[in-house]
Amino acid sequence: MNAIRIRKTIDSETLHLPELRPLIGRTVEITVEEQLPAVRDEFYAEAARLPETEEAFEAQKAIFRTWRGDPRFEAYWFVLDELLSRTFDHVRKWAAIRAQLPLDDYDYDAIRDQDACDLEDAHRRWS
DSSP states (O other), rough: OOOOOOOOOOOSSOOOOGGGGGGGGGGOOOOOOOHHHHHHHHHHHHHHHHOOOOHHHHHHHHHHHHHHHHHHGGGHHHHHHHHHHOOOOHHHHHHHHHSSEEEEEEEHHHHHHHHHHHHHHHHHHOO
């Protein structure tokens, strides 16, 4: 089974979803789920936090266990399962790696711009 995830702001009763064209004529199940910004923001803020102490780590896991049973966080249950399976040592290793990365001044748009330039060059060379 191939899953297709489409994120779209619904602005009409009539939707145009060209991503579904390959599935025309097949039996599919379509689920529409509203992404609540508050839940999303709360989830990612906590999931991105790397606790410094074992007590903070256990407190974070308690939050994740609560969310695992909360239907508001159902879209994140598979990620929560992974987060709950981590050990404190694993989290500390990630914290050490993060400390070595220049996240504050990293230009996240640069790679997108470079990819666009590379595609343009490739198109010019092979056209």
